[in-house]
Amino acid sequence: xxxxxxxxxxxxxxxxxxxxxxxxxxxxxxxxxxxxxxxxxxxxxxxxxxxxxxxxxxxxxxxxxxxxxxxxxxxxxxxxxxxxxxxxxxxxxxxxxxxxxxxxxxxxxxxxxxxxxxxxxxxxxxxxxxxxxxxxxxxxxxxxxxxxxxxxxxxxxxxxxxxxxxxxxxxxxxxxxxxxxxxxxxxxxxxxxxxxxxxxxxxxxxxxxxxxxxxxxxxxxxxxxxxxxxxxxxxxxxxxxxxxxxxxxxxxxxxxxxxxxxxxxxxxxxxxxxxxxxxxxxxxxxxxxxxxxxxxxxxxxxx
Numbered sequence: 170x171x172x173x174x175x176x177x178x179x180x181x182x183x184x185x186x187x188x189x190x191x192x193x194x195x196x197x198x199x200x201x202x203x204x205x206x207x208x209x210x211x212x213x214x215x216x217x218x219x220x221x222x223x224x225x226x227x228x229x230x231x232x233x234x235x236x237x238x239x240x241x242x243x244x245x246x247x248x249x250x251x252x253x254x255x256x257x258x259x260x261x262x263x264x265x266x267x268x269x270x271x272x273x274x275x276x277x278x279x280x281x282x283x284x285x286x287x288x289x290x291x292x293x294x295x296x297x298x299x300x301x302x303x304x305x306x307x308x309x310x311x312x313x314x315x316x317x318x319x320x321x322x323x324x325x326x327x328x329x330x331x332x333x334x335x336x337x338x339x340x341x342x343x344x345x346x347x348x349x350x351x352x353x354x355x356x357x358x359x360x361x362x363x364x365x366x367x368x369x370x371x372x373x374x375x376x377x378x379x380x381x382x383x384x385x386x387x388x389x390x391x392x393x394x395x396x397x398x399x400x401x402x403x404x405x406x407x408x409x410x411x412x413x414x415x416x417x418x419x420x421x422x423x424x425x426x427x428x429x430x431x432x433x434x435x436x437x438x439x440x441x442x443x444x445x446x447x448x449x450x451x452x453x454x455x456x457x458x459x460x461x462x463x464x465x466x467x468x469x470x471x472x
Contacts, residue, residue, distance in 0.1 A: 177238025189466035208248035221463035230271035291462035297336030316343035361398035
């Protein structure tokens with residue numbers, strides 16, 4: 170057992186027994202949604218994972234440990250506290266050594282899930298190559314982590330505030346398969362469509378579980394990005410969202426927002442300027458991903 174891991178007993182028992190477990194991030198609670206929707210959504214996501222046959226394991230840092238599985242009280246704290254770090258891999262040693270509170274991004278959650286023996290992770294959307302990265306060199310650590318850590322990621326695709334095309338190219342270079350559930354088009358996060366075709370398509374949890382098993386048994390380390398389209402009646406159309414994204418990017422430049430603050434800033438700006446429509450789509454897609462992730466975890470466990 171890694172001395173920096175603190176695994177909740179229910180989660181630890183499930184892992185030891187080979188039961189399906191789904192890892193969940195905490196950044197979406199502390200930095201992705203406002204109170205109280207953040208905690209309400211986190212609790213509902215955990216219940217959806219349970220309802221579809223798997224054990225949820227929300228991951229966060231505090232008291233010098235990587236906690237795998239949180240109580241309701243701990244989830245509530247992360248939803249309201251203002252002193253919570255947004256933690257990617259570079260931040261983990263500092264936050265742990267200083268015994269600070271840290272909400273984990275995709276990259277950090279994947280690494281901790283792998284340390285705990287969890288093979289499947291559900292999130293909203295992954296980070297990637299930022300727009301204008303040819304000048305800023307702003308590329309999310311999520312992508313390099315996906316290249317080396319064997320934890321599959323279920324998301325609504327690549328966050329549409331990013332450069333989706335360049336992110337797909339980066340994932341191809343790193344050997345990370347991208348497979349969309351049930352359609353040929355890659356979903357666009359808030360929308361179930363983007364202007365890009367998905368590199369791969371599979372239609373059932375069993376097919377995806379078989380692909381994961383095959384990949385890892387071949388000795389091909391790294392993740393698979395499983396893109397799960399948000400339901401049509403809960404999406405925000407891609408063209409409409411692009412107008413808001415352009416306005417948000419312009420505001421970020423004006424206010425000189427950079428680094429790890431950029432994604433929370435853009436998501437909050439868009440939610441405010443869509444009168445909450447994008448927030449509702451974000452909530453819908455993470456719940457939809459939780460259901461898909463639980464089903465894939467169950468199918469993977471059966472194999």
